[in-house]
Amino acid sequence: MxxxxxxxxxxxxxxxxxxxxxxxxxxxxxxxxxxxxxxxRWLRDEYRLDDATFEKVAALHHAYFATCSQMCRQIKEATRPLLMQTRRQPLSTSTKAGLRQQEQKLCDDCELAAKKHLLQVADLMPEEQRQRFLDDMLSTLETQRLQHDLDMSAHTRR
Known part of the structure; x- marks a missing residue:
């Protein structure tokens, strides 16, 4: 070469x-x-939102994201002691019950806020998309809640 x-x-x-x-x-x-x-972006494409409706939905979402992030932090803080307990240092039954009750209330509040938000978003949507959106999102919300409850019960039974 x-x-x-x-x-x-x-x-x-x-x-x-x-x-x-x-x-x-x-x-x-x-x-x-x-x-x-x-x-x-997915929401706009999936439910065929026009620009004006999308701007209103986006404003609602941005306001809700701040609330959601705060609630997620609170749930994580309330859940941490339940998830981090060890066999060497188990939590007392009353402490565990109190933490679980606090965590459950936070989850209920979070779910209620999410449902309220989804209803507000649905109210902005065209009639032909509104019910499909609610069916899709509320079932997803329910699935997430069931999975969370299952995960928590599996960890707290140890």
């Missing part, structure tokens, strides 16, 4: 490597959409 061919091969390889580095750098520097933004 001649020196010119080796040099040409090296230059091609170097160009490919530079292109890969450029692509990786651009991808890692690109701002990522939050899960909320992805969900809002």
């Amino acid at each position: 001649s020196a010119v061919r080796r040099l040409a091969g090296f230059i091609c390889l170097l160009a490919l490597l530079a292109g890969a580095v450029l692509w990786i750098t651009r991808e890692s520097a690109r701002p990522r959409e939050s899960y909320q933004e992805i969900g809002l």
Whole structure:
């Protein structure tokens, strides 16, 4: 192989490597959409919302996301002692019952706020999409609650 061919091969390889580095750098520097933004985009597409309706729904969602995040933190804080107990340091029955009751109330409040939010969003939707949205979202909410309750009962029975 001649020196010119080796040099040409090296230059091609170097160009490919530079292109890969450029692509990786651009991808890692690109701002990522939050899960909320992805969900809002899905909502707009799935339920065929016009721009005006979508703006109202997005405003409701952004206000609710703050409430939801706060409630999730409270539930996590209330749940942590129940999940972190060990066999060497078990919680007393009364402590466990009190923590479980507090956690249950927070979950009930969270579920109530979520249902209220879903109803507000549904009220903004076109009639033909409203009931499908409620059927989809309320069943998802119920499934999440059942899964949470199952997870909690499995951890607290230990």
